[in-house]
Amino acid sequence: MQGSHDREGRLAQGHAAVLADDIVTARACFAQLQGMRGDDPDALHGMACVALAIGRADVAIGLAGRALRIAPRGQYHVVLARALLVQGHHDAARAAMNIACLSHPDDVAIMLCAADMMENTGDTLAAARAYARVVSLAGPHDGDSRALHARFLWRRGRRTAACAQMRQAVRLAPGRAEYLHELVEMLLALGARKEAETLLRAHLEHDPHDGVALSQLGALLFAGGHMRDAVDRLQRAMDHAPSVEACNNLGLARMALGDMEGADAALRQAMHMQPSDARIALNHATGLFEGGQPVAARVAYDAILATTPPVDEDTQARARFNMGIALLACGEMEQGWTLWESRLAFLPPHPSASHLPRWNGRVSAGGGKVLVHLAQGLGDAIHFLRYVPLAAQRAPIVLAVPQALRRLVHTLGCATANGVDYPIKIIAPDEYVNMGITSQCDLFSLPHVLGGAQVPEFKPYLGEKPWRTHKRTKGPLRIGLCHAGNPAYRFDARRSVPVAALAPLTQVTGVEFISVQPRVAEGVQAGFVRHSLAPDADLLDTAHLITTLDLVISVDTLAAHLAGAMGCPVWLLNRFGGDWRWYPAFDLDGPEGVPPGYPSVPDGCPRSRWYPSLWQFRQGGLQPPDQAWGVVMTAVSSALQAWIAGRETVRS
Secondary structure, three states: OHHHHHHHHHHHHHHHHHHOOOHHHHHHHHHHHHHHOOOOHHHHHHHHHHHHHOOOHHHHHHHHHHHHHHOOOHHHHHHHHHHHHHOOOHHHHHHHHHHHHHHOOOOHHHHHHHHHHHHHOOOHHHHHHHHHHHHHHHOOOOHHHHHHHHHHHHHOOOHHHHHHHHHHHHHHOOOOHHHHHHHHHHHHHOOOHHHHHHHHHHHHHHOOOOHHHHHHHHHHHHHOOOHHHHHHHHHHHHHHOOOHHHHHHHHHHHHHOOOHHHHHHHHHHHHHHOOOOHHHHHHHHHHHHHOOOHHHHHHHHHHHHOOOOOOOHHHHHHHHHHHHHHHHHOOOHHHHHHHHHHHHHOOOOOOOOOOOOEOOOOOOOOOOEEEEEOOOOHHHHHHHHHHHHHHHOOOOEEEEOOHHHHHHHHHHOOEEEOOEEEOEEEEOOOOOOOOOEEEEEEHHHHHHHOOOOOOOOOOOOOOOOOOOOOOOOOOOEEEEEEOOOOOOOOOHHHHOOOHHHHHHHHOOOOEEEEEOOOOOOOOOOOOOOEOOOOOOOOHHHHHHHHOOOOEEEEEOOHHHHHHHHOOOOEEEEEOOOOOHHHOHHHEEOOOOOOOOOOOOOOOOOOEEOOOOOEEEEEOOOOOOOOOOOHHHHHHHHHHHHHHHHHHHHHHO
16 A cells, blocks of 8 residues: 555655656656556556657657557557657657547546647637536536646737636636736737726735736826836836836836836836847937937947847838938938938838838929828928928929818928929828829928938928017017927927926016917916917918917927928927937027017027027936926016017116
């Protein structure tokens, strides 16, 4: 009796050692059993398992065959089938597995091995039947079998059915948190974000230290724009179960909140945890650029692009594009515009123009028209519209623009050079059929195809009438104000000025502040700003308003571009670092060429070569958003007061 117990114990110990990859212990256990009885089929089966584990499938086949000749048991057929599969004998492997299933039709472990083998050999129908049989054998209260079935269904593309099975697994096995984690990933892949968030919140009520769930919820909150809550969950995830994904997302969330030092620390930690992940290195380099370190960012992008073996094509394209932005910020425009084109590799093609060849910027000899289209933000569009008249001098241009820009863009008029007019046709994005169009070009590719090594000579190019240049000496100054941009923008926390930071403006007398935004998010607009634009106003309506203003004060958003394109005086409230076009490489030296009627600004507020009527009030360095605007807003307030004092002197 004691010998029987010892034998069973040795068998159990040996198979446990195989599962733990402890080959030395496993071999010793089974060898001892063979020494006790040379023809012990269980010992031969165990040695076959060891042989298979160390990559000797040929030896495993022989050992399993010997065991089967002594006792034809189902588990012996299973190891034989697995070894035959490794050796490439698929038909023989399936035959051995079928024998195992027929001899033990109610054995869950054997049926599960059969399901795995049938799937791996391409017999998906047999695999599906086997997985369904596993669920049936395991019974209605078993969650593990349903999780296995869910994974199979997911691999086969039956995603809705997979989610249904994994929901059952989560319900039946509440202690298996990994099933909940998998279900959340499935739901996110299906776009069921609300259900995923609800599941995670309920789970964390019972297990608040589940680092994986905290990381998943943090990522969800980050994607939904709830950055402070995201940072809280992601930091807790790092405290309980540090992971590369949580650390990377924590860095991105901190960056979105304007905590550039915290973002840098988190992303550096993520890179240390996963040095080979170019995606994390790309995020870190982006943070360096946004934080005002374009040279350091260039070094980081170079390192990504020099990685051996090369990183994936998408990451390469994004690194080249970001390198182009860094080069532009440094004033290296020709190479910068070339790399800027890398964005086309990861942006979706224009739905109506993708079948047309790209225009190369050459003069059109046969009169073929070029479709110019756009897909990015409206502020960027206004900036790049300056290149359309230059393109029209080389080829007939058909400009497709969205409804929001349509009326404003009609004020571009036609291009004129050497007394010759070059018309520009404006259409809706889907109206270009049968118009003689032979090629296409993204609006943001025009600088590259036109060879834009220099900033084009500026003259106001938008608006039905020019901004007035005579001095108004009566009544309060009419100041357009836009202190906040789109909150969905990745770096809006650093770009927008908090309402509380505008306090110095409320102390300025002789000024009327007027919003130049038709729609402002609730709780964002300052109370002292008057609204005159209708909620449905378009950009031409905004342009009409700007012509009545003495000055526009704006953060880096559409209002600044529109006023600058019209030649209206603009005071840009600019974050440290930030957008490439506001870097010092594009500062305009000296006050020469400033028309009369433009307000004077303090020293240290440079004009822009992109918009010579725009002056920048720059932050002096990196600070948290709630502390970064004090000096800037005090300087703006003082400049306004000085301007008002000058008007009073003129009147007296």
